[in-house]
Amino acid sequence: MTDPSRPVLLGQNQYGKAETRVVRITRDGATHHIKDLNVSVALSGDMDEVHYSGSNAHVLPTDTTKNTVYAFAKEYGIDSAEQFGIHLARHFVTSQPSIHRARIRIAEYGWERIAGGHSFARQGRETRLAQITYDGSSWEAVSGIEDLVVMNTTDSEFWGYAKDKYTTLPEAYDRILATEVSGRWRFGWTGGDGSGDGGDGMTTVPDWETSYEETKRHLLTAFADTYSLSLQQTLYRMGARIIENRAEIDEVRFSLPNKHHFLVDLAPFGLKNDNEVYFAADRPYGLIEATVLRDGCEPRIPVDLTHL
């Protein structure tokens, strides 16, 4: 049945250790600091043979990439997820001849202090994301956020839409708008890893911690302040506000599920529901996804990165 005369080729491939859970404690006297990361390494390069014949001569084991994460947490510390990713990506590409490209994906879990210097509660509201890619000459940095659930209890309408024979939805002039934000934003920075001194957005390494906090603040503010005629409009404002205010960011992509809150019909019980009682539905849900980018920039965040 098999037809060996039909050649079969290897396409894009990558490998590495996913979800290495590293917690780095910094002890500043009695005041401790936590960085809690989930690190996934994906390496590409001269890997034909391991696929075709099973020869591992060019394969640095995934176990080694895990060890490297732990060793680098000691050697370099973790100033930010992005900076930690830069150390890792550069190491794999520059130290192994067979590895030509490294992509480091990191999820970071926040902790807040309970009391004193060494007691913490996991923050739980959102997950911070970072992705660093290096191919030996050029860098790409994409940061992001997940799991952030937000709600406006008014200032949202939905009407004037196209209708066909399957349309039954009544128009809404005051509805709840809620979503769980999944966002990614790409930095203009593409070169140098801190040692450069460029004066523009392209070569200066961003201040990753400040950039994240400010970007989060802008997207939350845009969500809260936009009087919304559609979730698409809100999405665009969230992205545009980031582009307008953060010079280091060139592109933003959001995947925003419309977490429907349906007004419950209380009329059968002789009650009037004056926008007070809602059913929070699970599935199905509207899903709004879009890229927003600075004029003149190329879109590079993959369509499927933010949501499957």
Added chain:
Amino acid sequence: MTDPSRPVLLGQNQYGKAETRVVRITRDGATHHIKDLNVSVALSGDMDEVHYSGSNAHVLPTDTTKNTVYAFAKEYGIDSAEQFGIHLARHFVTSQPSIHRARIRIAEYGWERIAGGHSFARQGRETRLAQITYDGSSWEAVSGIEDLVVMNTTDSEFWGYAKDKYTTLPEAYDRILATEVSGRWRFGWTGGDGSGDGGDGMTTVPDWETSYEETKRHLLTAFADTYSLSLQQTLYRMGARIIENRAEIDEVRFSLPNKHHFLVDLAPFGLKNDNEVYFAADRPYGLIEATVLRDGCEPRIPVDLTHL
């Protein structure tokens, strides 16, 4: 094969609608307030026939219990999860002759303000729990907490334990102690639903909102302040501090997974790990469970309530 001469009896049974997701908005001018609950109703009573013959004459449909949750959210509002549970439990037991007992379980998700009066972010750190049971004469109230992940980065030891031929664990004199708190606490209150005027813990209805906030504060403080020689000791202090400080609570039960953070061995890489780099493990995990109760009180929180 079937032997119909062996009689088979019906034992404990209950039914109802689980996980009704109700969001109640209260609009105080431009300032809005959210109560976001997941309500599960379980009813028991004169239910032999529906099991033996399928006659539903005594069965109020689960769909009706769902409707009642929504109607009551309008009629009574939601001052607290516990008070809302009291309204529901009393209604089912007093309005349906065949229903002799109602248990209302509620999970509550917190929201915090982003900005202005109508924009919120889901808090995400912990889930609040409430369970109200009423049998027509006596009430039981159990509140609780879930999903709260906490960590001490020092002041935890583990040594001096029993050893057998399968023991390989080295003793630890300075380790990370982390857990995900699942707790339940039972109130002394067993009667009246607010209209009583008793002067003691048994008959006065607790101030549910204050009680929850204070109980959470005490358990967090006990976790942070206890120099721990074992997670059991920490658990006991968390429960004891609640009993000592909150007169309205007679019994506490905790289920505390030991979220192991193992020190990574960096010696193979020529590095010394000075309590800096940890691997956060998933499974297996130690699991410590115990009831702590006020002297003279009977334990009533089921062993299996806090964890499966």
Added chain:
Amino acid sequence: MTDPSRPVLLGQNQYGKAETRVVRITRDGATHHIKDLNVSVALSGDMDEVHYSGSNAHVLPTDTTKNTVYAFAKEYGIDSAEQFGIHLARHFVTSQPSIHRARIRIAEYGWERIAGGHSFARQGRETRLAQITYDGSSWEAVSGIEDLVVMNTTDSEFWGYAKDKYTTLPEAYDRILATEVSGRWRFGWTGGDGSGDGGDGMTTVPDWETSYEETKRHLLTAFADTYSLSLQQTLYRMGARIIENRAEIDEVRFSLPNKHHFLVDLAPFGLKNDNEVYFAADRPYGLIEATVLRDGCEPRIPVDLTHL
């Protein structure tokens, strides 16, 4: 604020390593066999001091209980989850003076052969459960099943129910009945661990593998064959059929969510839905729970064991 004059007592407590994932391969020439278990150990006994003062002198580390699981998988093999639990429970209670009771909970994942003797696919349809408890004199064995989703596409009705002012549900004369079975069944066997020679159900050790397969067959057959007027009736028949046919089982408890499949209203599109198109809802769901037991037997399966 703290009032140390109010004594606070320790109640029921237990500890151990949860979710030790052990896979045991038996190699019968080129034909291999897999047992894939998730084992949770819970030990109780003379444990006051570890809670009150943190002294671990009576505490066998949870790490040791994990090691014991792995060592016993080698020493005894895994004939069945129940038999493996018996070995473990007896060991902890008889070898450590401070441990007076051991409860071993096991989930087992099934594998089916793809081809040849060493290639398998995880079966995925259901999870098998076993729980063995030993207090030094008496044994309790509870087996069970989870994650088994079943559906009847006809032969289910629901009408003739009680109505109140919140009832809007229309009666149904031909509906889909679907549920995700979570069941536990308790064996009459309470003593001896295989070395006895009793001739009755009380002292003979059950054939665990056959008993599980037959019990599963009976509950599936009862689900399929019962013309259902309510899910309660179906639940009772599932339990009764087990009791009637399996002499070794005295008690069964089921927790059956009613996985609602709502007929979609296609009338707005000029279409008739002749029991053809359904919406599979997530939440809320009816939840039906009951114990069924052999006449003369005491119920012992906790109400909260099957579902939270």
Added chain:
Amino acid sequence: MTDPSRPVLLGQNQYGKAETRVVRITRDGATHHIKDLNVSVALSGDMDEVHYSGSNAHVLPTDTTKNTVYAFAKEYGIDSAEQFGIHLARHFVTSQPSIHRARIRIAEYGWERIAGGHSFARQGRETRLAQITYDGSSWEAVSGIEDLVVMNTTDSEFWGYAKDKYTTLPEAYDRILATEVSGRWRFGWTGGDGSGDGGDGMTTVPDWETSYEETKRHLLTAFADTYSLSLQQTLYRMGARIIENRAEIDEVRFSLPNKHHFLVDLAPFGLKNDNEVYFAADRPYGLIEATVLRDGCEPRIPVDLTHL
């Protein structure tokens, strides 16, 4: 702060209702058939205004796309997930001038008969996937599989790999190889929707049901039959066997986590582990991803489609 002189553009965008859960019953006398799908619709087109100004004039509501799924389940039935996706994609693109592209993603859950004609158990082993994209002129069909966990208990080695200063992994000459298959395969078919009569792979509509079953059989057989020197080698053989045997498929992409089963060190207990007792680890895990394609074909399955 905001700089409105920096123009911000809208990039790729799509919207629709995700996760519409439709169950279609076909009643062939007493023998019933189930199709159980989770359908996600994503539409793109002339959508600038809804993002920039909130005008919904070009927006068919996501609620309508949900209604259409249900109506089409009645009107067309569900012969296969792929054919159902074709009906939906064509409808949206051809009936709404503002919609220029539709992507329909479907997950299908299998059911197997318990007994008789109307009783079923959910199969649970794997999830079938289908994705149909139509832009008004050209079609793309990608099918796939998820959640399929497979294991070889021998015939897997891993040695001869690259080493650096962070490498500690010992070589393995007989290990367990296990993975959870996530795969996607793209069909050569790009035109016509069944009415064409082309005699080659490009224009003939595949027999979707047969193609899925055969493709699954080939990937399982390749997994089982490959003596593996690396998971990459196994992955390539799985993809190549599909390409070699299924003329209708041009490209395959797999994301294969290495579900590590570590041999437990029993030496401390005086026991020898002769490849019998393994610890099934959760995280971290190796992750191997690659595209395999027919010579002469362009890769089109996105790198991020199979795994995040």
